[in-house]
Amino acid sequence: xxxxxxxxxxLGIGGVVAVQMITGAAAAGTAAEQKPVSAVEAGxxxxxxxxxxxxxxxxxxxxxxxxxxxxxxxxxLDAPLINYIPDFYMADERxxxxxxxxxxxxxxxxxxxxxxxxxxxxxxxxYHHDTLLTQLRTLRLKAxxxxxxxxxNDGFTLAEIxxxxxxxxxxxxxxxxxxxxxxxxxSMGTSQSIREGTNLADVYFKGNASLPFEYANxxxxxxxxxxxxDLSQAGQMFVHQPKEVFQVLSNESVEAMGLxxxxxxxxxxxxVPSTMGYGLGWDSVxxxxxxxxxxxxxxxxxxxxxxxxxxxxxxxxxMSCAVLSSxxxxxxxxxxxxxxxxxxxxxxGQIERDDSLIAEGWYREDRNxxxxxxxxxxxxxxxxxxxxxxxxxxxxxxxxIESSGTKRDTTQEYYYLGNxxxxxxxxxxxxxxxxxxxxxxGIRGTTILTLEEEKDGLFLGMVSSEIIPALGEEVLNFPLAxxxxxxxxxxxxxxxxxxxxxxxxxLVNEKYTSSNYLEYSAVRxxxxxxxxxxxxxxxxxxxxxxxxxxxxxxxxRLPGQAGRDLIDIELxxxxxxxxxxxRYLYVEAESVPAFSPDMEEIIxxxxxxxxxxMAGNDLSGHTVTIEAPADGNFYIYTYVDDExxxxxxSIIGDSGTGLYIPEGARIAFAGDPGAVFVIxxxxxxxx
Numbered sequence: 082x083x084x085x086x087x088x089x090x091x092l093g094i095g096g097v098v099a100v101q102m103i104t105g106a107a108a109a110g111t112a113a114e115q116k117p118v119s120a121v122e123a124g125x126x127x128x129x130x131x132x133x134x135x136x137x138x139x140x141x142x143x144x145x146x147x148x149x150x151x152x153x154x155x156x157x158l159d160a161p162l163i164n165y166i167p168d169f170y171m172a173d174e175r176x177x178x179x180x181x182x183x184x185x186x187x188x189x190x191x192x193x194x195x196x197x198x199x200x201x202x203x204x205x206x207x208y209h210h211d212t213l214l215t216q217l218r219t220l221r222l223k224a225x226x227x228x229x230x231x232x233x234n235d236g237f238t239l240a241e242i243x244x245x246x247x248x249x250x251x252x253x254x255x256x257x258x259x260x261x262x263x264x265x266x267x268s269m270g271t272s273q274s275i276r277e278g279t280n281l282a283d284v285y286f287k288g289n290a291s292l293p294f295e296y297a298n299x300x301x302x303x304x305x306x307x308x309x310x311d312l313s314q315a316g317q318m319f320v321h322q323p324k325e326v327f328q329v330l331s332n333e334s335v336e337a338m339g340l341x342x343x344x345x346x347x348x349x350x351x352x353v354p355s356t357m358g359y360g361l362g363w364d365s366v367x368x369x370x371x372x373x374x375x376x377x378x379x380x381x382x383x384x385x386x387x388x389x390x391x392x393x394x395x396x397x398x399x400m401s402c403a404v405l406s407s408x409x410x411x412x413x414x415x416x417x418x419x420x421x422x423x424x425x426x427x428x429x430g431q432i433e434r435d436d437s438l439i440a441e442g443w444y445r446e447d448r449n450x451x452x453x454x455x456x457x458x459x460x461x462x463x464x465x466x467x468x469x470x471x472x473x474x475x476x477x478x479x480x481x482i483e484s485s486g487t488k489r490d491t492t493q494e495y496y497y498l499g500n501x502x503x504x505x506x507x508x509x510x511x512x513x514x515x516x517x518x519x520x521x522x523g524i525r526g527t528t529i530l531t532l533e534e535e536k537d538g539l540f541l542g543m544v545s546s547e548i549i550p551a552l553g554e555e556v557l558n559f560p561l562a563x564x565x566x567x568x569x570x571x572x573x574x575x576x577x578x579x580x581x582x583x584x585x586x587x588l589v590n591e592k593y594t595s596s597n598y599l600e601y602s603a604v605r606x607x608x609x610x611x612x613x614x615x616x617x618x619x620x621x622x623x624x625x626x627x628x629x630x631x632x633x634x635x636x637x638r639l640p641g642q643a644g645r646d647l648i649d650i651e652l653x654x655x656x657x658x659x660x661x662x663x664r665y666l667y668v669e670a671e672s673v674p675a676f677s678p679d680m681e682e683i684i685x686x687x688x689x690x691x692x693x694x695m696a697g698n699d700l701s702g703h704t705v706t707i708e709a710p711a712d713g714n715f716y717i718y719t720y721v722d723d724e725x726x727x728x729x730x731s732i733i734g735d736s737g738t739g740l741y742i743p744e745g746a747r748i749a750f751a752g753d754p755g756a757v758f759v760i761x762x763x764x765x766x767x768x
Contacts, residue, residue: 099131099405101308101402102402102425130308130310131281132270134295135390136389136390137302137411139303140237143185144338146260147181147184148330148334149330150248155247156243158182161177161180163177171221172218173220173221180226186359186360187236187359190222192222192223192648194235197212197590199297200386201298201594201596202292202293205272206298209238210298213242223635231642231644234299234302237301239301256305257274261311264315271304275306284387285387295388303385309403309404312390316401320399321397338361338362339360341358356368357559362381363379365381366378368380368393368419371423376395377395377396378393379394380392380415384410386600388406389406391417393422398426402421404421413549416555460532461474464562465562466560466563466644467514468485468624469485469486471612478497480497482495486609492517494506494509504528505530508520508525510527510546511528512526524548524550528545531543537638540563540564543561560643562643565615567611567615570627574627574630575613578630581606581652582607582608583605587673588691589660590690590691592751593753595751599727605619623648623664631651632649632652635649675694676700682758683757684755684758686754688754689754693750695745696746703763704741705760705762706737707737708759708761713751713753715731715737715749716749717740717748718748719745
């Protein structure tokens with residue numbers, strides 16, 4: 082194994098990293114005697130191996146649990162979900178058509194992610210699991226069940242509830258008894274079984290301050306934990322051999338989970354392998370890096386706020402590799418896992434390494450020779466996907482795509498290749514988040530945009546190659562955006578939204594341990610210049626069609642990733658104060674009172690909503706002490722380049738003593754109803 086390359090690859094991840102690969106390729110003896118062979122040995126004693134959150138890689142195990150129920154005849158994959166969860170209902174009659182299969186292939190039509198109080202520090206609260214059915218009752222679907230696949234967290238939390246209802250066991254107990262126990266995976270657990278004191282990998286705030294353990298309280302969609310070795314060994318349930326050791330699912334179930342389960346169409350080219358081509362629980366069942374050698378690869382990545390994971394399995398070659406990290410991203414973990422496996426396959430003589438770029442064959446050097454057909458002009462206009470884009474053709478017949486409403490608004494130029502395809506000008510491409518980017522920090526790429534017409538509209542399809550130094554090429558193939566027409570608003574409605582554009586609304590309904598308070602804990606509604614009738618948010622938290630002066634509704638119909646996590650928006654007033662309700666509840670920043678050194682205590686009201694204050698100039702020359710209760714936390718924010726940034730707080734270990742709070746800073750007090758924060762102004766010795 083070329084360990085120098087692996088070490089270099091890990092440098093880009095940051096934080097703490099653990100890697101393990103298991104392969105049966107070198108196993109000897111009878112099937113009953115075969116044991117996994119470790120191809121990457123970290124040299125760490127078993128009792129010292131770190132446990133990490135695996136985030137959305139948990140979905141593979143949730144899908145496996147659903148498949149096992151079907152094997153045992155306890156459910157039918159294509160029967161209505163309400164047969165098993167009779168108290169599941171939504172404000173949309175189509176919910177009755179949702180089946181267990183649709184939950185695990187992302188085609189249920191659910192709006193996306195109801196993530197209230199899910200990622201909590203030092204707090205395994207089951208609020209999200211316990212209230213999901215209630216939260217769904219007021220929601221509508223974004224597509225007919227089974228119509229197309231679009232990434233959906235709530236589907237897997239529903240699958241978790243399905244397992245519990247059918248087996249009358251907790252999901253944690255079911256996984257332990259039917260998967261982790263039989264496979265000898267001692268480190269594997271969930272947010273309900275892993276506790277502080279386990280050998281958990283540390284998580285950090287801005288790279289230095291250590292945080293309490295991060296509980297991902299969405300077990301089915303992202304709340305499982307384990308070491309890299311145990312996760313890699315768990316991948317062996319999906320390989321062809323040795324069956325006697327890891328036979329916890331039938332061959333039929335394993336095969337079904339690894340088949341393409343996404344809807345072809347909407348700009349998705351079925352002939353181009355992609356890192357996002359869903360199976361049952363898997364992100365991809367046809368990784369381009371392995372497909373070029375005729376090797377099937379199954380992969381699933383996961384990201385919480387702090388933990389990141391990747392599990393890659395090569396079923397025919399009996400190989401699995403897990404890369405876990407605290408810090409970084411699942412994208413980098415994926416590239417590390419892929420590189421390790423390719424090096425091993427090359428050294429074992431399984432492949433002859435080909436490092437040429439897949440994207441090299443996408444276009445000719447004589448760009449822009451094809452003549453632009455007149456009928457393509459119908460594709461000019463506004464598109465919505467990951468963001469809002471304007472598409473038009475230049476005088477040279479090149480396609481121009483312009484992002485709108487973000488802090489990185491930019492325009493890219495694409496040359497016509499024929500057959501409704503355009504290739505990006507050298508040095509620019511579109512990344513996995515839909516951002517229009519240029520080559521930077523050695524990373525470069527190429528994008529082909531396709532103009533697609535489906536039965537219900539016009540779409541931009543995207544095939545994009547991103548090349549990361551020392552780690553190789555990622556290929557993405559999914560619908561980028563769909564064409565939408567501006568709508569005319571009445572003067573009264575338009576004036577109401579213009580008055581709110583750019584105003585800040587502050588988060589008030591998340592639990593005091595929520596990781597959201599360490600992020601940008603606010604939203605700012607915005608309108609698009611030239612794209613009338615639609616409401617956006619400066620950080621991309623939502624895009625909605627304006628309905629009236631106080632409501633916006635989700636509207637996007639798009640498979641893959643860009644159409645995920647859609648929400649309706651409502652604004653209302655209570656006691657003269659305006660609130661914005663989307664995925665969370667926010668209060669208008671203009672209404673928050675001043676924080677004064679004369680305050681002695683702040684008490685959380687019966688509604689449990691977070692109380693916000695702004696530091697005025699009367700704090701000048703003072704430091705302040707804030708004593709946080711056991712059932713509450715405070716957070717202090719300042720503004721950097723007009724963005725609210727958390728700089729201090731009790732959750733990150735600040736004692737609350739001798740705090741200097743500059744004028745204009747925001748202070749949030751979050752806690753259970755009745756929680757009391759004691760305030761004391763110290764002697765005036767400001768730094």
